[in-house]
Amino acid sequence: xxxxxxxxxxxxxxxxxxAAGAAGLAVVQAKSVRGAEANSILKLGLIGCGGxxxxxxxxxxxxGGYRITATHDYFPEKAGAAGHDxxxxxxxxxxxxxGYKGLLASGVDxxxxxxxxxFHPEQAAAAVDAGKHVYVAKPIAVDAPGCRSIAESxxxxxxxxxxxxxDFQTRADPFxxxxxxxxxxxxxxxxAFGESSYHCNRLGKKGEDQTPEGRLKNWVFFKGLSGDIxxxxxxxxxxxxxxxxxxxxxxxxxxxxxxxxxxxxxxxDHFALTYRYANQVGITFSSRQFNGHGSKPDGIxxxxxxxxxxLETQYGGDVLIRGKHFWRGGKCPAIYxxxxxVNIRAFAERVLAGKVDNPTVAPSVRSNLVTVMxxxxxxxxxxxxxxxxxxxxxxxxxxxxxxKA
Numbered sequence: 062x063x064x065x066x067x068x069x070x071x072x073x074x075x076x077x078x079x080a081a082g083a084a085g086l087a088v089v090q091a092k093s094v095r096g097a098e099a100n101s102i103l104k105l106g107l108i109g110c111g112g113x114x115x116x117x118x119x120x121x122x123x124x125g126g127y128r129i130t131a132t133h134d135y136f137p138e139k140a141g142a143a144g145h146d147x148x149x150x151x152x153x154x155x156x157x158x159x160g161y162k163g164l165l166a167s168g169v170d171x172x173x174x175x176x177x178x179x180f181h182p183e184q185a186a187a188a189v190d191a192g193k194h195v196y197v198a199k200p201i202a203v204d205a206p207g208c209r210s211i212a213e214s215x216x217x218x219x220x221x222x223x224x225x226x227x228d229f230q231t232r233a234d235p236f237x238x239x240x241x242x243x244x245x246x247x248x249x250x251x252x253a254f255g256e257s258s259y260h261c262n263r264l265g266k267k268g269e270d271q272t273p274e275g276r277l278k279n280w281v282f283f284k285g286l287s288g289d290i291x292x293x294x295x296x297x298x299x300x301x302x303x304x305x306x307x308x309x310x311x312x313x314x315x316x317x318x319x320x321x322x323x324x325x326x327x328x329x330d331h332f333a334l335t336y337r338y339a340n341q342v343g344i345t346f347s348s349r350q351f352n353g354h355g356s357k358p359d360g361i362x363x364x365x366x367x368x369x370x371x372l373e374t375q376y377g378g379d380v381l382i383r384g385k386h387f388w389r390g391g392k393c394p395a396i397y398x399x400x401x402x403v404n405i406r407a408f409a410e411r412v413l414a415g416k417v418d419n420p421t422v423a424p425s426v427r428s429n430l431v432t433v434m435x436x437x438x439x440x441x442x443x444x445x446x447x448x449x450x451x452x453x454x455x456x457x458x459x460x461x462x463x464x465k466a
Contacts, residue, residue, distance in 0.1 A: 101126065101413060103171050105171050106164040106169035107121075107131070107173055108188075109198075110132050110133070110136075114134070114143065117401055117405075118173070129143075131155065134156065135160075135464070137157075140156050140160070155167075166191070170193065171193055171196065172196065178203050178288055179459055182207040185201075195218060195223070197211070197225070199228060205455065206455075211425075211429075222415065228404045229297075230396050230404070232300075232421070234400055239388075240388065241305065244382070248382050249366070251368040255305065256363065257347075259297065259348040260349045260360065264350065266279060273460075274464070277461075283328065288436070289328045291329075295332070296428060296429065298348075298362065299428060300425075301363045303428045306338050309430070310431065313434050314334065314335055314443070315335055316333055316439055318330070331349045344365075358375075361376035369384050370386055380393060
């Protein structure tokens with residue numbers, strides 16, 4: 062693609078291109094399957110009404126294919142605020158831990174699960190059992206048993222003719238899609254080694270974090286609720302690594318710790334790992350979530366080196382291939398929002414077209430397990446194999462004592 066044409070890609074063409082290619086989510090045009098417009102609107106229940114939940118709910122509403130008819134959050138005021146955004150009747154604004162069960166019984170067609178990852182497997186399984194289409198935020202789970210549960214829910218959804226989609230923005234971006242297609246066709250030659258990184262400053266604390274409610278509001282800082290930074294945030298770069306390799310790693314080793322950011326929660330603030338794939342291909346991974354004092358580069362980055370070229374990607378930045386098979390690619394500055402928009406549209410189109418093969422499940426499960434593998438290796442200070450990870454029954458522990466039912 063010529064640089065001039067890349068730079069000239071407008072938002073409308075970007076979204077149209079991405080929607081056609083995102084993670085293999087090609088669907089027939091809505092016009093041929095929707096029927097009357099009034100019958101094409103999906104009644105959506107929002108499970109999780111925090112910052113991202115309310116933000117993504119507005120994208121669902123703006124899409125035109127959805128009407129938000131129920132909300133749920135542990136905190137009544139959050140369920141109420143999101144409900145107010147979309148004129149949801151008060152009787153369909155559900156609170157407390159098990160309020161999602163009331164939402165599932167309220168007549169919704171589909172749910173968007175935007176809660177702390179610890180809750181995703183249970184809520185997704187309940188939604189599939191209730192016969193709902195399911196849209197799940199990444200990461201899908203915090204441990205291997207949770208990943209297996211999501212895999213089973215995806216399989217069951219297909220059997221029940223329901224759509225189950227997992228929201229990774231990178232896999233909906235046309236530049237990433239084209240770059241990875243070229244890599245898998247051999248644009249880098251023989252793969253040698255790679256680098257994967259996610260370096261950023263600390264996240265903002267939301268009030269105190271010592272009471273049960275405070276822990277839940279600050280869930281992103283607690284291992285059990287979030288899966289630690291390697292699973293909750295770093296999964297973006299490790300998912301790209303997994304996408305590049307298109308296979309699981311054989312083993313992983315490394316370290317990490319809680320050294321700099323020690324004033325909130327119990328999550329670690331850095332990891333430094335090596336993943337070894339087949340044919341002795343090693344990929345180093347590092348992450349930081351504290352002040353870098355201006356050190357560059359920050360961000361979510363991947364590089365893969367081969368005998369004929371190098372792939373370089375940055376979430377929100379350049380995606381290109383250097384070397385013998387040079388490809389300019391382009392920038393994706395709005396990937397966080399545009400990727401979600403593409404996935405929201407694809408979700409509706411797949412529901413209306415009856416496309417229930419659910420291709421996002423397997424790669425998302427694998428990427429999530431990659432993060433669990435690295436976390437386990439760092440926590441234990443030992444080499445961990447893929448088979449050990451996949452078959453692990455170790456569960457992340459969460460202290461919910463003191464929370465209302």
